[in-house]
Amino acid sequence: MSHRLVVVGAGYAGLLAAKRLARKLRHSDVSITLVNASDRFVERVRLHQLAAGQRLTELSLRQQLGGTPVQLVVGRVTAIDSTRRTVCIAAAPRAIGYDTLVYAVGSQARLDDVPGAVEHADAVAGLEQATRLRHRVAEIASGGTVAVVGGGLTGLETAAELADSRPELRVGLFTAADDVGAGLAPRARTHLRRALDRLDVSVHPRTVVAAVREDGLDTRDGTSFAADAVVWTAGFRVPELARVAGFATDERGRMLVDATLRSVSHPEVYAIGDAAAGVSADGTPSRMSCQAALPMGRGVADVVAARLAGREPGPVRIGYAFTNISLGRHDGVVQFTHADDRPRGLVLTGRAAAVFKEAVVRSTVRSGARHASGGDEPGP
Ligand SMILES: Cc1cc2nc3c(=O)[nH]c(=O)nc-3n(C[C@H](O)[C@H](O)[C@H](O)COP(=O)(O)OP(=O)(O)OC[C@H]3O[C@@H](n4cnc5c(N)ncnc54)[C@H](O)[C@@H]3O)c2cc1C
Known part of the structure; x- marks a missing residue:
C-alpha cells in the first residue's frame, strides 16, 4: 500500500506544502490528500479589504491544485485520532487514515476574552466574519462610528482601510498599548501616526476594552x-484539534514542533503556519504571519520528502524580511527587518509601500507554483 500523506488545512502554509510535496514525491509511492473546510483558497491578508467593501477574487482550490496528483477533500475535520491515525470529517461516512499528517489549520479570532464580544463584536480573521462585517458596515449611515479594538497589524490595517473606503464614517482605534506601531523604527512610526491622522482615525491609546455592547x-x-x-482584532487563537487529540501543544494550543517542524510528541505528525509553535531565527516561537507560514510550508515538504527517502533533513529556517502594513489602498509602511524580526533602519512609506505590499500579496498567490518548486520570497 502506498504511504498516505494527509495535509489538514489549505491556507498559505498547507496549500504550499501539498503542492511542493506533490512535486517532490512525484516518483514515489505516496498518496497526498489535502482536507480543507471549503473549496476556496481564502486570502486572509485581504480580509480587511473585503470588510471595507472591496471585491476579492475567488480563488478555487481545485484550480490552484490543477495538474498535481493531490486529492482535495472538502470538509471540516472534527477530530484527529492519534492512536488509530485517522482524521474525522464532518458528514463524511469514513475517517481518512494517515501515515504522515501535516497539521495546518491556521488561526481564528479570539472573541471570548471580554463579555459581550462573542455576541456583539465583528472580526476580520475569517471569510464569514469579514463578510458579515462588510454587510454591517455597508448599512451604517454617514456620520456613524466603527470602533476597531486592537492596535496590532490587523487592527491598524482594518481601521485604515475602513477610514479610506468610507471617509464619511468615524473610525476609532482602541489599544491597550501606549502608542501604535511599537516595534517599528521611528520613521515608520511617524509615518503611521501621520497616516492615521490624515485618515481621521482617532487613536485611543492605553485603553483597555472591558466589555462590548x-x-x-x-x-x-x-x-x-x-x-x-465594534471590530475585535485584539487576539487570535488556534483550533483545539491538536490539544484535544493529545498532541503536545503550547498554552495557546499551537502544536509544539522541533526544528524540522515535527511534533515533539508524535513523530509521524508535522505542524506548520499559525497552528504551529515553530522556532524563529532568534529562538522564539514563530510569529503568526505569512512570513512564517510560507517558509514552514516549503520546509515541511522538504523535510517529509527527505525522511521518506531515508535521509535526515536539516532544520527549517523561519526568518523574517519585513513587516508590511497597508494604510488604505494608496498608503502603507514597509519596515524591513533582520531575520529575527528586529527592525532595520530601512523603511518604505506612502504610495511606494502600498505598491510594494500589493505586489507581494499578488505574488504570494500567483507564484504558488514557483514557491512549490523553489523560490525564497517572503510572504506579505
Ligand atoms: C486581516 C488580516 C490581515 C493580515 N495581514 C497579514 C500581512 O500583511 N502579512 C502577514 O504575514 N500576515 C498577515 N495576516 C496573517 C496571515 O493571514 C496568517 O498568518 C496566515 O493566513 C497563516 O496561514 P496558515 O496557512 O497557517 O492559516 P490560514 O491561512 O488561516 O489557513 C488555514 C486553513 O485551514 C482550514 N481549516 C481550519 N480548520 C479546519 C478544519 N477543522 N478542517 C479543515 N480545514 C480547516 C481553513 O479553512 C483555512 O483554509 C493577516 C491576517 C488577517 C486576518
Missing part, C-alpha cells in the same frame, strides 16, 4: 463609547 463598548476605566460596529 450592542451599541458600543465600555473601557476598564469606566468610559463608554457608542459605536455602530
Whole structure:
C-alpha cells in the first residue's frame, strides 16, 4: 500500500506544502490528500479589504491544485485520532487514515476574552466574519462610528482601510498599548501616526476594552463609547484539534514542533503556519504571519520528502524580511527587518509601500507554483 500523506488545512502554509510535496514525491509511492473546510483558497491578508467593501477574487482550490496528483477533500475535520491515525470529517461516512499528517489549520479570532464580544463584536480573521462585517458596515449611515479594538497589524490595517473606503464614517482605534506601531523604527512610526491622522482615525491609546455592547463598548476605566460596529482584532487563537487529540501543544494550543517542524510528541505528525509553535531565527516561537507560514510550508515538504527517502533533513529556517502594513489602498509602511524580526533602519512609506505590499500579496498567490518548486520570497 502506498504511504498516505494527509495535509489538514489549505491556507498559505498547507496549500504550499501539498503542492511542493506533490512535486517532490512525484516518483514515489505516496498518496497526498489535502482536507480543507471549503473549496476556496481564502486570502486572509485581504480580509480587511473585503470588510471595507472591496471585491476579492475567488480563488478555487481545485484550480490552484490543477495538474498535481493531490486529492482535495472538502470538509471540516472534527477530530484527529492519534492512536488509530485517522482524521474525522464532518458528514463524511469514513475517517481518512494517515501515515504522515501535516497539521495546518491556521488561526481564528479570539472573541471570548471580554463579555459581550462573542455576541456583539465583528472580526476580520475569517471569510464569514469579514463578510458579515462588510454587510454591517455597508448599512451604517454617514456620520456613524466603527470602533476597531486592537492596535496590532490587523487592527491598524482594518481601521485604515475602513477610514479610506468610507471617509464619511468615524473610525476609532482602541489599544491597550501606549502608542501604535511599537516595534517599528521611528520613521515608520511617524509615518503611521501621520497616516492615521490624515485618515481621521482617532487613536485611543492605553485603553483597555472591558466589555462590548450592542451599541458600543465600555473601557476598564469606566468610559463608554457608542459605536455602530465594534471590530475585535485584539487576539487570535488556534483550533483545539491538536490539544484535544493529545498532541503536545503550547498554552495557546499551537502544536509544539522541533526544528524540522515535527511534533515533539508524535513523530509521524508535522505542524506548520499559525497552528504551529515553530522556532524563529532568534529562538522564539514563530510569529503568526505569512512570513512564517510560507517558509514552514516549503520546509515541511522538504523535510517529509527527505525522511521518506531515508535521509535526515536539516532544520527549517523561519526568518523574517519585513513587516508590511497597508494604510488604505494608496498608503502603507514597509519596515524591513533582520531575520529575527528586529527592525532595520530601512523603511518604505506612502504610495511606494502600498505598491510594494500589493505586489507581494499578488505574488504570494500567483507564484504558488514557483514557491512549490523553489523560490525564497517572503510572504506579505
Ligand atoms: C486581516 C488580516 C490581515 C493580515 N495581514 C497579514 C500581512 O500583511 N502579512 C502577514 O504575514 N500576515 C498577515 N495576516 C496573517 C496571515 O493571514 C496568517 O498568518 C496566515 O493566513 C497563516 O496561514 P496558515 O496557512 O497557517 O492559516 P490560514 O491561512 O488561516 O489557513 C488555514 C486553513 O485551514 C482550514 N481549516 C481550519 N480548520 C479546519 C478544519 N477543522 N478542517 C479543515 N480545514 C480547516 C481553513 O479553512 C483555512 O483554509 C493577516 C491576517 C488577517 C486576518
